[in-house]
Amino acid sequence: MDSRTTAGGPRIRIGMVGGGPGADIGATHRFAQRLDDRYELVAGVFGQDPEASKTFGAGLHVDPSRIYPDAETMADAEAEREDGIEVVTIATPNSSHLPLARIFLERGFSVVCEKPLTTSVADALELHRLATSAGVVFAVPHAYSAYAMVREAARLVRDGALGKLTLVQVEHASGWASEALERTGHKQALWRTTPEIAGFPSVVGDLGTHAFHLTRYITGLELEEVSADLSTVVPERGVIDNAFVHLHLTGGVRGALWASMVATGQEHGLRIRVFGEKGSLEWRHEDPQHLVVRSADATSTTLAQGQARLSEDAARLTRVGLGHSEGFLEAFTDFYSDVADALLARRDGAPFTPRELSFPTIDDGVLGVAFVDAAARSSSASGAWTKPSVSLADLHSREEARA
């Protein structure tokens, strides 16, 4: 099913845990499930207050009998139904991801689980064990990698347009929490600055993992070691809110990554530059429908979403024409659309080989947590170069051992 046709096709039954009143990311998931019309939201636990959840879910046209008081009840009930959900979205704060995902994985449901996956590598590996044992689809919404022009970037790298890669500079430096919002009752700021919920390296998990995933996605390279300087800029804040990290990637490629929630005055601040022997590319989230490619002589070429010359990887994620920007919700929809392909194959029992450039999985989620952990350890060790405690090869070994 090509999302560009918008001509529907079968819908997937989906449920949601979290994403109740006031939860921005829950709304984003629902917009994204809806836009291409490939999902039907049919069950949920919309927050911890059962009454509020009922009211909220009813507004979403969910059958009241399928709005549940808690995840366990939901999982049990849906497992009973002929028309039960096929997949659940977990859109709750970080520390609850493992226990909630466990409930659904143990009952054989596919899962879309928010990032960072967990607040420790051990928990991430436990989730990896649960997900791979269950044999279901497990997707992690690093949705920035689903922008058409990010896909084009990844394609150009794989096709050798930049030559051998040499350097990466990536930043996800937002100014959203440059003031002590957590002391004003701001819900997002509150949990993201509570170490027990967000994890102590907070911004590294929240924004750093996006920058890190984007780097891996576009370059196809893995992390070998990090040297990090994590700090807390806002006085009395109990978590890390700024991280400068040096990266050593596969094959000696050097990188610099910056994750921040205190880059005062910046909007979302996600931007990546990848350099190779023959050229470089740049993509900025504030202008997502363009991709800049630079040649060795500094000629700068801007490609635009919707051009006929783009690869199928970008073209299949384009809904409108050239010059009609598609934004964050469309990228999130792209993510869900790729997940839908996998879920439909699973429903049909068909053999499914994901495209080379598709959605992030449990592996990506675990590696994100390993990145956060290594950065925190390096920073504590005066910036000493530190290896992540788990690699993609390790995960593949575990998966093979399990299969």
Next chain:
Amino acid sequence: MDSRTTAGGPRIRIGMVGGGPGADIGATHRFAQRLDDRYELVAGVFGQDPEASKTFGAGLHVDPSRIYPDAETMADAEAEREDGIEVVTIATPNSSHLPLARIFLERGFSVVCEKPLTTSVADALELHRLATSAGVVFAVPHAYSAYAMVREAARLVRDGALGKLTLVQVEHASGWASEALERTGHKQALWRTTPEIAGFPSVVGDLGTHAFHLTRYITGLELEEVSADLSTVVPERGVIDNAFVHLHLTGGVRGALWASMVATGQEHGLRIRVFGEKGSLEWRHEDPQHLVVRSADATSTTLAQGQARLSEDAARLTRVGLGHSEGFLEAFTDFYSDVADALLARRDGAPFTPRELSFPTIDDGVLGVAFVDAAARSSSASGAWTKPSVSLADLHSREEARA
């Protein structure tokens, strides 16, 4: 209903005529009906081939019994049903708008009708008569005026941020048809270069009316006269593909408008600058989530969608947070959301006063056609200043006479 909550609420039953296989704009309408979950597409005629329409509609989850062979059959059948459509979208080439809209208006349906409304002023006035007599909601999707930052621009002007207005420079200059696509079988290019379907001043109706409406929407000014230079750039093309137009607006404000489908190399090319005694503003469709405001000393200030400081007119049309761009589909959804407010009020029989900044109506559609007509007449008369044959005041008189 605040679209930002995404918490649903009642859905409106909508039908569609046109927008079948390969029709980009039909897909756009459906994306926009879906995103905020305020519409349910329940009936339609998806193109002129009944079989293809059936297949296509089924893919959209429309009940096969409500996929009709033609508009008249559809209007009759839906008028019979308890759960019939409340509104129909007409997404067909220009020359069919009047006959199709007539069918639905005469049966009391509300209508969303594509632009340009008609290919002659006489037809536009006939449609105006039909729409105002029917007393229904009649909306014209100049959706660019529904971008949050366009609304902010209109609000700033009304609040006097620029002082007394002085000048406007607006362009909708795309390069999409800088080659003779119509000779390659390109469907869009084919009908848009056929004078009987698109109207002879083609690009003035297609893109010029958007630029013209955007000008009126942001400035609140009306057209007094035009001096135009219309031309055909691509050899052997049977319609106008480039238009340079000078404008005299209310109160002596001067303007320059450029509509083109042959601005080789430009993307969508919609951009407006409005100048006043105290400052100016600029909005560009290629970067729709920003608005630039310039002061008399040339300090340039960029506002961003999602900022707390923006007006309610912009804020209510913002779904995600600062730095997460919303694009064309979101603007189109904004348009549909404003229409939904009017339709729900109508359903409830409640008195309804549209917001000051809301969706374009039949009046805007008629004035767009009058602009096209005046530009064509001026160009034929060596650029002589030419008044439009109908004004907003004229339309109001007709409406009052009818009420």
Next chain:
Amino acid sequence: MDSRTTAGGPRIRIGMVGGGPGADIGATHRFAQRLDDRYELVAGVFGQDPEASKTFGAGLHVDPSRIYPDAETMADAEAEREDGIEVVTIATPNSSHLPLARIFLERGFSVVCEKPLTTSVADALELHRLATSAGVVFAVPHAYSAYAMVREAARLVRDGALGKLTLVQVEHASGWASEALERTGHKQALWRTTPEIAGFPSVVGDLGTHAFHLTRYITGLELEEVSADLSTVVPERGVIDNAFVHLHLTGGVRGALWASMVATGQEHGLRIRVFGEKGSLEWRHEDPQHLVVRSADATSTTLAQGQARLSEDAARLTRVGLGHSEGFLEAFTDFYSDVADALLARRDGAPFTPRELSFPTIDDGVLGVAFVDAAARSSSASGAWTKPSVSLADLHSREEARA
């Protein structure tokens, strides 16, 4: 002499009339004479107050005996000297250009004369007669055409990179006089809003001629007719301060030109886009070291001054390396450097064929005045298409008749 070497070579003896205390443009001329070290300022009348002129000239290291009370005295005295000036710069308000230039031309001096050349076509033709009869170098500092990347643009057009030209959009829309500065004693604003000095169409002569010359320079096309809307935006101002002009150029190419001194909030506001069948280009004065070239599929390529791939026309005007911007003073120096080549050839009595892309001459100055005149006549005639009263072919005929 390649300006890039900066290795000097012979210097030309130059004088100046005007450009005394407080005259910005005089300072610009001197910066430009100095930067490449190809001129030596040795004589002058620096303003109308002889005492102030003396003091000012002394500060410039001009020999006090060569600071003169008026132009006639200067011309006579310098004509007597062995080491007298070879060329004079006339940097005074518009209406004085003809009488001052006459003085120097009649004594056989070469002239650099500010624009607009004169305030009437008759005066311009008289100046043309004087200059061509004298057989000297006569240069008009439309210095914007001397930016390296403007030269590159002109080269690309001549080399067919855009294919057959189709459209031009050009603007020189500044906000510098959006307030009634002339009522605050602002010297520049005062004379530019006095019709007897600046000419009634003021801004058309001041900024419009730059935009017009840039159009001719890059495209190589001549003006056939104009349709103009000239207006006065600032209340009680006695001259035109905004001009929207439609152009018909050689071969049916259409253009739109905007000249304004009331585009509130804009900086200098000079920008040109040229379109052809195969592509387009854009150059903006606010970012002069780049040139954007767009292909038919909307791929946008940015070239940068200093790249090895640029033509000799751009390369020879580049002093520093890639990424080191050269600005207005460098462009003005480029102009003077091209004039120096002609003056040195003249000094040596060598046959001199100017490069294809070189400095603007008396012809360009006259055609600028003819453009202003035609625009004013068209605007008075309700925008009727109006031919300029003199063309390049006419000037060539006169020159041949004279030779």
Next chain:
Amino acid sequence: MDSRTTAGGPRIRIGMVGGGPGADIGATHRFAQRLDDRYELVAGVFGQDPEASKTFGAGLHVDPSRIYPDAETMADAEAEREDGIEVVTIATPNSSHLPLARIFLERGFSVVCEKPLTTSVADALELHRLATSAGVVFAVPHAYSAYAMVREAARLVRDGALGKLTLVQVEHASGWASEALERTGHKQALWRTTPEIAGFPSVVGDLGTHAFHLTRYITGLELEEVSADLSTVVPERGVIDNAFVHLHLTGGVRGALWASMVATGQEHGLRIRVFGEKGSLEWRHEDPQHLVVRSADATSTTLAQGQARLSEDAARLTRVGLGHSEGFLEAFTDFYSDVADALLARRDGAPFTPRELSFPTIDDGVLGVAFVDAAARSSSASGAWTKPSVSLADLHSREEARA
């Protein structure tokens, strides 16, 4: 002396060592000495080949008798003359700075010495000893700090516009040597990749010291320690060509600095962002006449050189008007103009207090070398946080001890 008047005043007699045929930076120095007409180049050693130097110098209008075979001869001869040079520019490769400067300092000449000052901290301290003992003017052309808008940035920080500073991100990442130019005979590339001449950390000294100085200049903060990752990207290159460096600045401010000559496709690549509790600012060398200031709510305000609202620190370095860009040569001229103020005061024996924001001195040069040295030591020590071996306070102590 206000450079804006361009009305001259006394000229300083200057000599040059280096900067002969093919040396770009030599030409830059000469352009900058000339533009404001405050210097007269009267003596020199233009490269190591005496014959070529003679020819080259003659082209520059230098009296042949004052074109010397070597620096020592020049210094001796000029010291003898009544009208001898007052200051000498040393524009040679890094390793020769100390011996050449010593020659002139010991004879009491003021010095403008290229950066990096030396290739070791010991040498830098020796130069510091010589310069402070001589009691002359010693200036180091980190000319980027002389752009008007960089001065405005420094002024805004000092005036508290950003509140307490928190973060810095700065990069000077050019792509000029992303290919192995040194193997093509490229003169610049050759010496900059020879460790004995350029120093092993080459790019850190060449571009890193500019980024480092710009950081200190704008923020007013000093370096406490660095954690660095230096690498060689181009195979077989004998020096460092890429450096990612983390900074700890005064008062806990964190920074990330990137210096590169292998950022393929980037032009000059100098850019700085400074963040504070209340706002941030950004300046980019590719658009030097603008300064972007961002408020905590992400409103982005662009200031432009030439605006009346700017500080005297920027205004006094502005030659032309708003919208007329001034580039690298003007910034370099600003540097020389500030040096001229000091030299004239010295000539007159007048007490001289430099402005708060003026030219970089020997101290800045030494601290640049200490930065290079600390970065190299940190990188060798697995990125361990490393203190520079000399601080500004140390230099002040030495100066006081000496006085």
